[in-house]
Amino acid sequence: xxxxxxxxxxxxxxxxxxxxxxxxxxxxxxxxxxxxxxxxxxxxxxxxxxxxxxxxxxxxxxxxxxxxxxxxxxxxxxxxxxxxxxxxxxxxxxxxxxxxxxxxxxxxxxxxxxxxxxxxxxxxxxxxxxxxxxxxxxxxxxxxxxxxxxxxxxxxxxxxxxxxxxxxxxxxxxxxxxxxxxxxxxxxxxxxxxxxxxxxxxxxxxxxxxxxxxxxxxxxxxxxxxxxxxxxxxxxxxxxxxxxxxxxxxxxxxxxxxxxxxxxxxxxxxxxxxxxxxxxxxxxxxxxxxxxxxxxxxxxxxxxxxxxxxxxxxxxxxxxxxxxxxxxxxxxxxxxxxxxxxxxxxxxxxxxxxxxxxxxxxxxxxxxxxxxxxxxxxxxxxxxxxxxxxxxxxxxxxxxxxxxxxxxxxxxxxxxxxxxxxxxxxxxxxxxxxxxxxxxxxxxxxxxxxxxxxxxxxxxxxxxxxxxxxxxxxxxxxxxxxxxxxxxxxx
Ligand code: NAD
Numbered sequence: 001x002x003x004x005x006x007x008x009x010x011x012x013x014x015x016x017x018x019x020x021x022x023x024x025x026x027x028x029x030x031x032x033x034x035x036x037x038x039x040x041x042x043x044x045x046x047x048x049x050x051x052x053x054x055x056x057x058x059x060x061x062x063x064x065x066x067x068x069x070x071x072x073x074x075x076x077x078x079x080x081x082x083x084x085x086x087x088x089x090x091x092x093x094x095x096x097x098x099x100x101x102x103x104x105x106x107x108x109x110x111x112x113x114x115x116x117x118x119x120x121x122x123x124x125x126x127x128x129x130x131x132x133x134x135x136x137x138x139x140x141x142x143x144x145x146x147x148x149x150x151x152x153x154x155x156x157x158x159x160x161x162x163x164x165x166x167x168x169x170x171x172x173x174x175x176x177x178x179x180x181x182x183x184x185x186x187x188x189x190x191x192x193x194x195x196x197x198x199x200x201x202x203x204x205x206x207x208x209x210x211x212x213x214x215x216x217x218x219x220x221x222x223x224x225x226x227x228x229x230x231x232x233x234x235x236x237x238x239x240x241x242x243x244x245x246x247x248x249x250x251x252x253x254x255x256x257x258x259x260x261x262x263x264x265x266x267x268x269x270x271x272x273x274x275x276x277x278x279x280x281x282x283x284x285x286x287x288x289x290x291x292x293x294x295x296x297x298x299x300x301x302x303x304x305x306x307x308x309x310x311x312x313x314x315x316x317x318x319x320x321x322x323x324x325x326x327x328x329x330x331x332x333x334x335x336x337x338x339x340x341x342x343x344x345x346x347x348x349x350x351x352x353x354x355x356x357x358x359x360x361x362x363x364x365x366x367x368x369x370x371x372x373x374x375x376x377x378x379x380x381x382x383x384x385x386x387x388x389x390x391x392x393x394x395x396x397x398x399x400x401x402x403x404x405x406x407x408x409x410x411x412x413x414x415x416x417x418x419x420x421x422x423x424x425x426x427x428x429x430x431x432x433x434x435x436x437x438x439x440x441x442x443x444x445x446x447x448x449x450x451x452x453x454x455x456x457x458x459x460x461x462x463x464x465x466x467x468x469x470x471x472x473x474x475x476x477x478x479x480x481x482x483x484x485x486x487x488x489x490x491x
Contacts, residue, residue, distance in 0.1 A: 001032045001087070005041055005207065006190030008048035009200025015040035020180060020209070025093035025327040026317040026364045034183040037208035039216035042175065045204035046222040049146045049173040052201030059143040059171035063120035070117060070168060072196035073189075074110035077103060077157075080192070084157060084185050089318040091182045092156060093326040093365070094281050096318055103185075105447070106161035112447045116468050117169035134482035140475045143171030144248060145224030147471060148217040150210075150238065151186075152230045153179035153329050154284045160186050162451075162462050163227045164203060170471035175204045175223070177214050179230075181330050183207035210234065221245055227470060228252070229286075231385075232456055239459075250460030250470050252286065252452055254385040255413030258406035259289035259442055260396075260428060262419035263297040269440070270298075270418055271305045274391065277416060277442030279313060279369050282328055283389035286457075287414035289442045290386065292393045293402050299395040303373065306393065307353045310369045315358045327365040328388060334365035337388030341370060344381035349392070350374045383409065399424065403431045412454025416442040435461070 003019070004011035018036035023029065037045075052058055058066070077084065081103050088099040120141065128137040149163035160176055167174045178186035190205045206213050214234075218226055218241035225248040228238045235251045242249040259277055261270045277289035294302050318326035328334045334357070341355050354370030367388060375382045375392040382392055396402040406415060415434040419425045422439075429437040435453045438444070445451065445463075452461035460470055480486070 001184055002187035002191065003033065003035055005035050005037055005045070006187065006194070006203070006205040007041065007045045008204065009194065009198075012044075014038065014208070015044070022091060022184060023330070024090045025329055026319075028363045028365075031090050032184065034187070034207050037177075037206035037213040039212070041206050041208070042213055042216040042220060045175045045206050046146060046148075046217070046220045048201035048204055049175050050222045052199060053143070053146050053173040056173075056199055056201060058173060058199055058202045061171070063117040063124070063169070066169060066171060067114040067117040069196055069198055070110045070114035070165060073192055073198070074107040074114065076192035076195055077107040077110065077189075080188070081107070084188060086319070087184045087188065088156060088182075089326070091184045092153060092329055094318050095323045095326050098281060099318065102155055102158045106157045109158070109161040109447050110165045113165040113169035113468065116166070116465060120169070120468075128476070130478075134480065135478055136481050137476060137478040140477055141472045142475055144471050144473050145172060146222060147172045147174045147225045147227055148177070148220065148223040149174055150177045150214050150217060150226070150228045150230065151179060153181040154281060154286070156182035157185035157189060159229055160189055162229075162467065164189070166462070166467040167227070167471045168202065170468055172225070172471045173202045175206060175217055177206055177208065177217050180207070180209045215241070218242065219244070223247060225249070225471065235458070250452075250462065251458040252462060253413070253456065253458045254387070255286050255288070255411045255453065255457050256291055256383060256385050256409050257287055257289045257411070257414040257416070257434065258291045258293060258409070258432075259416040260402045260406055260418070261292065261294045261298065261302065262399075262417070262421070262424065263295035264420040265298065265418040266420070267298070267302060267305060270302060271309055273416070273418065273440070273442045274306060275309060275313075278391040279310075279325055279389050280443060282326055284329060284333070284387050285443065287436060287443065287445075288387075289414065289416050290391055291382065291406075292391055293396045293405055294393060295402070296395050296397055303352065303371075303393060307371055310353050310371055313369050315366055315368070317364070325369055325389060328367060329365070331365055333387070334367060337367055337386055337390065340381065340384075340386045340388070341372075341390060344372055344375060344379060347379035347381065348374065348376050349379065349381050352393070354389075377405070377408075385411070399428065403428060407431075407433045410456045413457035414438070
């Protein structure tokens with residue numbers, strides 16, 4: 001485990017010398033002391049990234065040359081997959097198989113963007129047909145500059161990959177600020193990039209708290225673009241900071257995503273995907289389908305099966321074989337989730353199962369997977385992100401009501417619809433105001449496809465070719481190519 005910041009290709013102590021404890025959420029043990037970066041370290045990191053962008057080779061390399069580094073980083077991640085997955089479990093709490101999946105996805109993300117970096121060489125320039133034959137014009141894609149990436153704790157290495165891989169592919173340089181709750185694998189990414197021979201200053205990693213390290217990065221005039229994933233209130237602060245210097249900004253924020261289950265759905269499949277949609281990663285998933293709407297007729301049977309299966313979920317330390325639900329990431333998150341359940345009860349919701357700290361654990365931030373019913377539409381439990389293994393289930397009568405209830409939210413990250421009638425599923429998918437719609441499933445996420453939110457769930461799209469566009473500027477180069485002079489002033 002690394003105890004220094006990675007700045008300008010070197011491992012350095014934070015300038016103020018502080019550290020913060022990294023706590024294993026399953027045991028509450030302090031497993032490490034991570035370096036606590038502050039504004040001084042952010043200054044050094046941005047300066048290094050600035051130099052690497054303005055004077056270094058990185059943005060001037062061909063896409064194919066950059067792709068070689070991205071592939072080397074992917075190989076470095078794969079070579080250390082087991083170790084990185086275990087670090088993720090110790091840091092975040094998630095079950096080991098989930099962490100292994102995340103690490104493989106992170107490597108896959110670097111490989112995918114290596115492919116797009118290769119393609120960029122051929123796609124960099126595009127001739128533009130003008131309506132005036134005296135001119136010729138082309139549009140040229142160029143790297144945007146220094147990117148500040150601020151990420152959350154729910155998928156620590158994967159969220160880093162979603163930003164760092166496309167930024168590097170585009171030719172940007174990066175300052176990465178991981179969450180103070182999960183700094184371990186991001187620091188390892190620095191070591192992997194270093195081993196891959198990434199030129200100094202191209203990737204800089206400053207761990208630390210939001211106000212101490214995140215805010216100075218957002219405020220820094222040397223940063224050209226901010227890429228943020230996290231909560232809506234912090235996203236709003238990031239956007240305000242970006243507004244001062246008109247920094248480019250992309251935001252991936254929270255959600256309260258609906259899952260519409262029509263009466264013709266297969267009961268077992270519906271229960272499986274509802275559970276995958278809310279209990280995966282302890283429900284700490286921005287796109288978690290936390291509002292489940294079930295058509296009358298299927299509702300009672302489905303609720304019985306959902307409650308029964310939810311009660312069978314094996315809760316435990318993520319490193320224990322067979323664990324399907326680990327602890328929440330932190331004491332703070334546990335308290336937030338329990339408070340949200342208490343508030344739901346006070347607002348009139350009924351706990352069908354769960355609703356408390358998991359029994360049988362003397363330590364660890366474990367909470368029972370929880371199903372809430374009769375949740376008032378105006379209550380926080382229905383409207384606000386809980387970010388824990390808590391699902392609200394509610395009946396609906398017909399398609400129009402389901403769509404209306406689903407869209408009645410300030411969020412619009414994701415939605416899911418389940419029906420045997422694919423025409424209906426497509427019609428509902430079109431009507432849902434969300435950036436991602438799953439049909440007959442919930443949550444599978446692919447590096448190739450665009451990811452991001454409508455409404456208050458964000459701005460811009462990550463992943464796929466859309467993710468690369470986040471880190472590119474478009475330059476118009478227009479040439480006067482006529483034989484005769486222009487002749488406006490000088491005839
Ligand atoms: P958060 O907003 O508390 O923190 C996110 C990051 O911002 C952390 O690195 C934090 O240190 C930093 N930060 C905090 N205050 C800051 C400030 N003033 N200036 C700059 N940076 C600051 O979010 P979180 O609790 O880490 O993550 C959970 C949230 O993330 C949830 O709302 C979830 O929905 C969202 N999320 C969204 C996506 C998506 O793709 N849309 C993915 C994962 C998580």
